[in-house]
Amino acid sequence: RKEVEQDPGPFNVPEGATVAFNCTYSNSASQSFFWYRQDCRKEPKLLMSVYSSGNEDGRFTAQLNRASQYISLLIRDSKLSDSATYLCVVNSAGTASKLTFGTGTRLQVTL
Amino acid sequence: GAVVSQHPSWVICKSGTSVKIECRSLDFQATTMFWYRQFPKQSLMLMATSNEGSKATYEQGVEKDKFLINHASLTLSTLTVTSAHPEDSSFYICSARRSGGNTGELFFGEGSRLTVL
Numbered sequence: 001r002k003e004v005e006q007d008p009g010p011f012n013v014p015e016g017a018t019v020a021f022n023c024t025y026s027n028s029a030s031q032s033f034f035w036y037r038q039d040c041r042k043e044p045k046l047l048m049s050v051y052s053s054g055n056e057d058g059r060f061t062a063q064l065n066r067a068s069q070y071i072s073l074l075i076r077d078s079k080l081s082d083s084a085t086y087l088c089v090v091n092s093a094g095t096a097s098k099l100t101f102g103t104g105t106r107l108q109v110t111l
Numbered sequence: 112g113a114v115v116s117q118h119p120s121w122v123i124c125k126s127g128t129s130v131k132i133e134c135r136s137l138d139f140q141a142t143t144m145f146w147y148r149q150f151p152k153q154s155l156m157l158m159a160t161s162n163e164g165s166k167a168t169y170e171q172g173v174e175k176d177k178f179l180i181n182h183a184s185l186t187l188s189t190l191t192v193t194s195a196h197p198e199d200s201s202f203y204i205c206s207a208r209r210s211g212g213n214t215g216e217l218f219f220g221e222g223s224r225l226t227v228l
Binding site for chain 1: 147152153154155156157160202204216217219220221222224
């Protein structure tokens, strides 16, 4: 089983739609969780950290379910500029600075 | 914000040659940098952790003699792909974490796309 698993998509949604991505991780000892965004042929950039209590940043909401070992990202009122690949990132057990990346979920927002 | 610069952004080379990729932190010191490789439609795979002033730590399955890493200063790490072969063609990305910063906020270089003919 992969350490971090994501549905690769693509998710094709119209502008204004709400879309949610899930990610599961295998190591119950993982402590830090993040969502990164990667545009085509570009480097990943941090979108947001994921906190135990859930957190929101504008149109983006991240949730963590430790019991089920999954993380979610909700995007409301999708914009064309949200089209990208969203990477779920989890720290590897025992090494706080070593992060494991999921394969990413591709989102395509259309008119 | 922090910026990490990577050079070259793309390179094409002949099989058997060596290619050096540079990763620089432009406005902060990075005692630790990370090198990843990403094949098309796959996730970033950590190759090695580069530590300033000491040997790099390689992930399982990554040949240290093939992928030479040097982290000679607090702002520069280099990855040299030695005797490159077509199967080494990939997108290589470095990242750096600012000392004392959020554990997860890695700043990534722009990536280097290597094509070995």
